[in-house]
Amino acid sequence: MLLELKHVSKTYEIGDTVIRALDEISLGVAEKEFVAIMGPSGSGKSTFLQVASMLAEPSSGEIFLSGQEVSSYNEIQRAHLRNKQIGFVFQSFNLLARTSALENVMLPLFYAGYGADSSEAREKAKVMLERVGLGNRLNNTPAQLSGGQQQRVAIARALINDPTIIFADEPTGNLDSKSGEDIKQILRELNQEGKTIIMVTHEDDVAAIAKRQIVFRDGKVLSDSAVHHKSSTTSKAKKQKGRS
Amino acid sequence: MTVASVAKLAFKSIMLNKSRSFLTMLGVIIGVGSVVLLTSIGTGLQAYVTDQFASLGSNILYVVPGNPFGENGGFGGEQAMIESTRPILKRSYFNQVLRNNRDLIKDGTVTAINVAEAKYGKETKKVTLYSIMSSYETVYSSPAEKGRWFTDAEEEKAERVVLLGKKIAEELFGQVDPVNKRVLLNGQGYTVLGVLGEKGGGFGGPSFDNYVYMPLETSFKYFDTELVDSFIFEVRDKEQIKESTLAIEKTMSKYLDEDEFTVFDQTQLLTTINSILGMLTVGLGGIAAISLVVGGIGIMNIMLVAVTERTREIGLRKALGATPNLILLQFLIEAALLSVLGGLIGLLIAYLGSLALQPYFPAKVTLEAVILAFGVSTVVGLVFGVAPARRAAKLSPIEALRYE
Ligand SMILES: Nc1ncnc2c1ncn2[C@@H]1O[C@H](COP(=O)(O)OP(=O)(O)O)[C@@H](O)[C@H]1O
Ligand SMILES: [Mg+2]
Numbered sequence: 341m342l343l344e345l346k347h348v349s350k351t352y353e354i355g356d357t358v359i360r361a362l363d364e365i366s367l368g369v370a371e372k373e374f375v376a377i378m379g380p381s382g383s384g385k386s387t388f389l390q391v392a393s394m395l396a397e398p399s400s401g402e403i404f405l406s407g408q409e410v411s412s413y414n415e416i417q418r419a420h421l422r423n424k425q426i427g428f429v430f431q432s433f434n435l436l437a438r439t440s441a442l443e444n445v446m447l448p449l450f451y452a453g454y455g456a457d458s459s460e461a462r463e464k465a466k467v468m469l470e471r472v473g474l475g476n477r478l479n480n481t482p483a484q485l486s487g488g489q490q491q492r493v494a495i496a497r498a499l500i501n502d503p504t505i506i507f508a509d510e511p512t513g514n515l516d517s518k519s520g521e522d523i524k525q526i527l528r529e530l531n532q533e534g535k536t537i538i539m540v541t542h543e544d545d546v547a548a549i550a551k552r553q554i555v556f557r558d559g560k561v562l563s564d565s566a567v568h569h570k571s572s573t574t575s576k577a578k579k580q581k582g583r584s
Numbered sequence: 585m586t587v588a589s590v591a592k593l594a595f596k597s598i599m600l601n602k603s604r605s606f607l608t609m610l611g612v613i614i615g616v617g618s619v620v621l622l623t624s625i626g627t628g629l630q631a632y633v634t635d636q637f638a639s640l641g642s643n644i645l646y647v648v649p650g651n652p653f654g655e656n657g658g659f660g661g662e663q664a665m666i667e668s669t670r671p672i673l674k675r676s677y678f679n680q681v682l683r684n685n686r687d688l689i690k691d692g693t694v695t696a697i698n699v700a701e702a703k704y705g706k707e708t709k710k711v712t713l714y715s716i717m718s719s720y721e722t723v724y725s726s727p728a729e730k731g732r733w734f735t736d737a738e739e740e741k742a743e744r745v746v747l748l749g750k751k752i753a754e755e756l757f758g759q760v761d762p763v764n765k766r767v768l769l770n771g772q773g774y775t776v777l778g779v780l781g782e783k784g785g786g787f788g789g790p791s792f793d794n795y796v797y798m799p800l801e802t803s804f805k806y807f808d809t810e811l812v813d814s815f816i817f818e819v820r821d822k823e824q825i826k827e828s829t830l831a832i833e834k835t836m837s838k839y840l841d842e843d844e845f846t847v848f849d850q851t852q853l854l855t856t857i858n859s860i861l862g863m864l865t866v867g868l869g870g871i872a873a874i875s876l877v878v879g880g881i882g883i884m885n886i887m888l889v890a891v892t893e894r895t896r897e898i899g900l901r902k903a904l905g906a907t908p909n910l911i912l913l914q915f916l917i918e919a920a921l922l923s924v925l926g927g928l929i930g931l932l933i934a935y936l937g938s939l940a941l942q943p944y945f946p947a948k949v950t951l952e953a954v955i956l957a958f959g960v961s962t963v964v965g966l967v968f969g970v971a972p973a974r975r976a977a978k979l980s981p982i983e984a985l986r987y988e
Binding site for chain 2 (some may be wrong): 424455
């Protein structure tokens with residue numbers, strides 16, 4: 341298992357009330373899987389993604405990444421893990437304002453040890469932006485880009501350190517259907533190239549590009565099943581073999 | 585990751601949000617600028633007055649009624665006012681002091697002060713009448729720049745003649761040469777004998793250049809008063825100022841009680857005036873300190889307004905792999921750059937301001953003020969620049985990203 345959660349819970353305390361956003365979740369994700377997390381609003385999808393991606397700490401339980409127990413990591417180890425192993429795509433893009441697409445994509449490289457003006461970093465970021473189809477928008481700031489373009493910058497940023505897993509929380513949630521299609525296409529290609537992707541969505545057509553769907557309800561896993569469409573009626577293991 | 589590379593990042597961040605950076609700096613600019621400029625006014629004043637006194641010479645002794653240095657005293661203090669309304673010093677005492685101490689005292693003059701309305705042509709001015717003896721010219725080294733001084737004979741005969749201070753001459757006569765013209769004082773005609781050279785002195789207060797100088801006997805005769813303001817003595821030898829003081833006191837005490845008069849020299853006067861000016865500098869320093877606080881609050885405000893945006897930025901940086909220390913380092917460098925740059929601009933403004941004041945005012949920028957202002961505002965800038973970052977760096981990335 342690439343990623344494994346064991347009895348992971350996350351509670352939020354607001355005044356006297358305790359909200360159990362994740363309730364004893366145990367599940368595993370294998371390399372090269374493409375998982376869609378679904379479920380009604382408030383069921384704990386985002387919380388799951390944040391905890392699994394080291395953006396938030398679990399209240400209890402253990403998380404393993406490539407067999408390493410990472411839930412006990414300290415602040416600095418978690419930062420390095422987020423930088424090197426994890427790529428995150430947010431619903432609201434979260435790009436640095438007034439900063440060019442190129443510099444936004446370079447940011448994780450800086451924290452990976454490249455100099456602030458490293459030409460190597462610049463070149464890498466440029467290649468990554470070309471890959472998401474923004475080779476002609478390198479110097480545009482977020483305000484000068486459409487929503488779909490901004491999300492593509494965010495994907496380039498998530499990919500720049502060649503992470504082990506990509507997490508995406510409703511990546512098409514803020515986009516029109518045309519831009520949404522572009523993003524779906526990019527994610528599909530990434531998975532075909534071998535990237536592991538875990539994506540939250542509540543749209544069926546977006547979930548359909550994944551090969552496994554996990555449905556959440558009240559912080560628990562309601563169902564966990566392979567997606568059945570056109571070419572994918574066989575088992576997950578077989579599919580992955582065919583792909584690589 | 586080197587500090588230099590984080591510094592580059594910090595510099596980029598400053599340039600990215602120029603208006604926020606400028607407003608942050610503005611607090612420091614105001615703080616440093618006002619502190620340095622205001623204290624430069626205070627210290628400049630002090631230096632100027634000290635210089636003025638030094639240039640007047642130190643072989644002069646004054647005798648005044650009451651005790652201006654005493655507890656109730658103080659120049660312009662209540663006690664001094666009461667004392668001065670009743671004639672204490674008499675011309676005969678002055679003559680006696682001169683007669684008894686020829687060996688020590690070279691010369692002297694009695695002074696009396698009156699107020700009058702001076703008129704020439706259409707110009708009318710309230711003026712201070714400074715009544716003296718002709719010896720004033722040498723005792724106080726005040727030669728006539730135009731015309732001449734009155735003679736002993738003119739003084740004894742109480743002739744209606746005056747000399748004018750440089751400024752009052754200009755104000756009353758404009759371009760006209762006042763010498764031998766007639767000026768009206770309280771309606772009576774006086775002949776202007778001469779105009780004195782510029783003396784300076786007196787910020788806003790009376791200045792020697794604003795006085796109308798009149799023979800003592802003339803003022804006794806026509807101004808209906810024998811109120812003597814002071815005696816001024818010129819000591820033969822500067823080294824003998826102490827002995828002369830004692831000698832004058834000895835003669836005077838034949839006529840007056842010890843506490844009815846005071847003999848003092850300029851060093852004593854200078855000390856008092858300097859202590860007053862010292863208070864003034866402290867007062868201005870207080871005002872400056874308030875501006876520093878105001879500047880500090882300005883910095884704080886901008887930082888607080890920026891906190892939401894910056895907290896989210898910190899959340900994002902953490903999500904992308906920034907460690908808390910790196911974030912703190914970046915914010916520390918940003919705050920330091922802004923504080924130091926703002927401080928330098930503030931200093932430049934204060935310096936230019938003091939230069940602009942020079943023609944009117946002897947402002948003087950001091951190193952102490954520079955260090956104090958720079959130090960305090962830099963610390964305020966650093967503390968308030970880094971405090972929000974410290975807090976945000978402790979949050980989990982997602983908490984920081986969601987900060988409202
Ligand atoms: N930061 C938070 N503080 C308090 N409660 C939270 C917080 N984040 C999420 N929750 C609560 O946890 C539950 C799960 O939220 P979330 O994971 O965002 O759901 P979903 O993404 O499925 O809509 C909800 O009841 C939500 O109100
Ligand atoms: Mg959500």
